[in-house]
Amino acid sequence: KLGLEVGKEEDFSRWYQQVLTRSDMLDYYDISGCYIIRPWAYHVWQTIQEFFDKKIKTLSVKNCYFPMFVSQRALEQEKDHIEGFAPEVAWVTRAGSSELDEPIAIRPTSETVMYPYFAKWIRSHRDLPLRLNQWCSVVRWEFKNPQPFLRTREFLWQEGHCAYIDKAGADSEARAILAFYKSVYEYLLAVPMIDGVKSEKEKFAGGLYTTTIEGYVPATGRGIQAATSHNLGQSFSKMFNVVVEDPNSPANANGDAAKLNVWQTSWGLSTRTIGVMVMVHGDDKGLVMPPRVSEIQVIIIPTGLTTKHTDKDRALVHNACLDLVSQLTKVDIRADADLRENYTPGFKYNHWELKGVPIRLEIGPKDLEKNSVLSVRRDTFAKASLPLENIEETIANLLETIQSDMLAKATRERDAGVRMVLSWDEFVPALNNKCLCYIPWCNTSECEDAIKERSSRAEVGDEPQDEKAPSMGAKSLCIPFNQPTNPPLVPGETKCIQCGNLATVYGLFGRSY
Numbered sequence: 001k002l003g004l005e006v007g008k009e010e011d012f013s014r015w016y017q018q019v020l021t022r023s024d025m026l027d028y029y030d031i032s033g034c035y036i037i038r039p040w041a042y043h044v045w046q047t048i049q050e051f052f053d054k055k056i057k058t059l060s061v062k063n064c065y066f067p068m069f070v071s072q073r074a075l076e077q078e079k080d081h082i083e084g085f086a087p088e089v090a091w092v093t094r095a096g097s098s099e100l101d102e103p104i105a106i107r108p109t110s111e112t113v114m115y116p117y118f119a120k121w122i123r124s125h126r127d128l129p130l131r132l133n134q135w136c137s138v139v140r141w142e143f144k145n146p147q148p149f150l151r152t153r154e155f156l157w158q159e160g161h162c163a164y165i166d167k168a169g170a171d172s173e174a175r176a177i178l179a180f181y182k183s184v185y186e187y188l189l190a191v192p193m194i195d196g197v198k199s200e201k202e203k204f205a206g207g208l209y210t211t212t213i214e215g216y217v218p219a220t221g222r223g224i225q226a227a228t229s230h231n232l233g234q235s236f237s238k239m240f241n242v243v244v245e246d247p248n249s250p251a252n253a254n255g256d257a258a259k260l261n262v263w264q265t266s267w268g269l270s271t272r273t274i275g276v277m278v279m280v281h282g283d284d285k286g287l288v289m290p291p292r293v294s295e296i297q298v299i300i301i302p303t304g305l306t307t308k309h310t311d312k313d314r315a316l317v318h319n320a321c322l323d324l325v326s327q328l329t330k331v332d333i334r335a336d337a338d339l340r341e342n343y344t345p346g347f348k349y350n351h352w353e354l355k356g357v358p359i360r361l362e363i364g365p366k367d368l369e370k371n372s373v374l375s376v377r378r379d380t381f382a383k384a385s386l387p388l389e390n391i392e393e394t395i396a397n398l399l400e401t402i403q404s405d406m407l408a409k410a411t412r413e414r415d416a417g418v419r420m421v422l423s424w425d426e427f428v429p430a431l432n433n434k435c436l437c438y439i440p441w442c443n444t445s446e447c448e449d450a451i452k453e454r455s456s457r458a459e460v461g462d463e464p465q466d467e468k469a470p471s472m473g474a475k476s477l478c479i480p481f482n483q484p485t486n487p488p489l490v491p492g493e494t495k496c497i498q499c500g501n502l503a504t505v506y507g508l509f510g511r512s513y
């Protein structure tokens with residue numbers, strides 16, 4: 001059975017799973033929380049990898065690869081920090097029929113794998129800056145219900161880990177990386193992001209501060225953390241003893257120079273990117289692929305051939321399709337033709353709409369007479385008859401138009417889903433209206449806890465809350481770099497909407513993934 005059996009607004013999580021499986025992006029696996037990433041989705045990940053890899057190379061970041069196994073001793077080096085995570089660490093305890101002397105952890109992230117080697121390799125300030133990245137998978141044995149691409153027990157990501165002589169080096173690199181993450185979403189995936197800094201409560205506990213890009217899913221009204229870039233400060237270099245001689249401090253009386261713990265960053269982006277793209281752009285006919293990341297950008301389908309037509313007519317139309325494929329391919333447009341004999345044009349239209357191919361071109365005998373082709377946009381379903389003359393440029397321009405129209409549409413929907421909320425009694429109604437909220441806030445953790453508590457809806461009876469009415473409270477998503485100015489927050493005057501103390505920032509709050 002082709003097509004979707006459930007609408008996006010009707011039952012979002014069923015829609016999401018169905019669109020992923022029926023578009024051949026993903027398949028389910030017999031281990032819960034694990035999924036198979038099929039070529040249609042893997043192409044998106046590879047496009048992101050190529051794009052982001054090129055960007056980090058402009059910062060002289062080098063790729064490398066560390067083992068996936070972490071000894072118990074190494075993992076527990078940062079005891080205080082990981083104790084919250086301990087339940088999700090996966091362990092290897094046996095090989096074949098023999099127990100291992102020591103259990104070995106599978107990396108959930110690689111700080112404890114890498115930083116002992118940072119300590120070994122970084123001995124002098126001349127060894128700085130050190131900038132490493134690895135593309136790999138990590139395992140976190142999550143217990144909350146898994147969601148394909150969004151919350152999985154194994155996922156693909158990149159993790160960058162750098163070391164600098166001073167805070168400025170870490171500050172500027174963390175922000176440069178965050179800008180690259182934002183462009184992965186806005187330039188490649190046509191999804192708008194709000195960038196900012198995490199609250200003390202939400203930041204990576206081991207670090208100095210966490211910067212983040214936050215997405216918004218209109219269909220559920222929930223925010224989603226789309227990537228993070230941390231300035232770790234010197235806490236990890238103290239924990240792992242990553243020390244150099246301070247080049248700016250003169251040697252003391254007996255000749256030893258002052259020691260300096262390096263300043264570190266770490267940053268990560270994962271296959272969650274694909275889930276965000278599907279949730280934001282997908283519709284009731286299936287995926288809507290942004291042209292820049294779609295494996296097929298143009299699908300060409302023969303049409304208008306009836307039993308009245310001769311084999312010669314059919315051959316003429318098929319050849320015209322193949323000629324068009326090669327013309328477009330020559331100018332680096334990813335085009336293909338669906339010449340399968342055993343399916344009707346209508347069936348094919350549904351199939352390629354389900355897969356979200358940005359442009360469909362329909363060619364039949366009448367089109368050949370007029371030397372034209374009928375184009376149909378996947379995002380708007382707008383149809384246009386295009387002359388075959390100069391078709392390459394026409395299609396290239398149309399793909400660019402689709403890409404920018406998709407970002408514009410997603411940005412309009414995101415802006416419509418984010419509200420200025422200046423009093424508490426507007427807050428929960430806004431959340432229940434599927435909105436994120438900018439609120440004047442005192443930026444304290446206890447107030448953040450109170451906001452989460454006061455905004456979580458008591459479970460109605462014991463029937464499970466469905467996706468549309470999440471019972472969860474609102475979290476702080478970020479303190480946006482771009483602080484709202486309308487109305488301006490007046491320091492010393494504007495009050496926090498929750499506790500009434502002076503507000504120091506606008507915080508972006510919302511229910512989230």
Ligand SMILES: O=C1CCCN[C@@H]1CCCn1cnc2cc(F)c(Cl)cc2c1=O
Pocket residue numbers: 082085086088089108109110111140158159160204228266267268
């Ligand atoms: O977010 C990033 C970007 C890429 C490199 N890492 C950082 C921090 C990751 C936090 N984090 C996240 N999840 C974790 C799960 C665990 F089981 C353990 Cl032991 C540790 C962590 C943990 O430190």
Ligand SMILES: [Mg+2]
Pocket residue numbers: 140
């Ligand atoms: Mg986690």
